[in-house]
Amino acid sequence: MGKLFLEVVTPEKVVVSQEVDMVVAPGSEGEFGVLPGHVLFLSGIIPGEMRYNSGSETISLVVSTGFAEVSDDKVSILVDAAERGTDVDIDRAQQAAERARERMTNGKSAEEIDYKRAEVALKRAIARIKVAEKFH
Numbered sequence: 101m102g103k104l105f106l107e108v109v110t111p112e113k114v115v116v117s118q119e120v121d122m123v124v125a126p127g128s129e130g131e132f133g134v135l136p137g138h139v140l141f142l143s144g145i146i147p148g149e150m151r152y153n154s155g156s157e158t159i160s161l162v163v164s165t166g167f168a169e170v171s172d173d174k175v176s177i178l179v180d181a182a183e184r185g186t187d188v189d190i191d192r193a194q195q196a197a198e199r200a201r202e203r204m205t206n207g208k209s210a211e212e213i214d215y216k217r218a219e220v221a222l223k224r225a226i227a228r229i230k231v232a233e234k235f236h
């Protein structure tokens with residue numbers, strides 16, 4: 101079977117740039133899987149786990165928000181942040197979740213945008229905790 105070329109890019113760095121056999125990612129319309137030969141596809145990415153297979157190895161990444169494009173056996177995932185599930189610092193994610201929850205409770209009278217930002221931060225933190233718990 102053919103291969104896919106996967107790129108996972110954040111504003112900070114290129115996290116993945118390699119040939120893979122399969123990609124599964126958290127799309128805004130639900131989780132989607134990509135195998136070689138996939139049709140042209142665009143999707144938003146929401147905080148959650150993405151996985152890719154390379155040979156017998158499956159690698160798990162936590163991604164935050166962004167979008168994905170599948171075209172000509174190339175999968176491009178552009179997200180605000182991505183780190184390996186095994187690299188997640190659970191304490192840090194729990195603190196981030198706690199801070200976000202506080203901002204959401206105390207921020208009722210604050211700007212809507214602050215509430216939204218806290219909500220998104222909480223989703224990022226929850227995704228990190230959920231994925232990291234598989235590895236600890």
Ligand code: ATP
Pocket residue numbers: 112164180181182183187188189190192193196221224225228
């Ligand atoms: P925090 O408030 O703890 O910084 P955050 O959600 O604001 O969390 P991001 O802006 O999403 O953090 O990410 C900033 C950088 O830190 C990214 O490179 C991301 O991969 C990394 N990162 C964030 N949280 C964790 C974590 N819990 N464990 C490991 N790396 C993390």
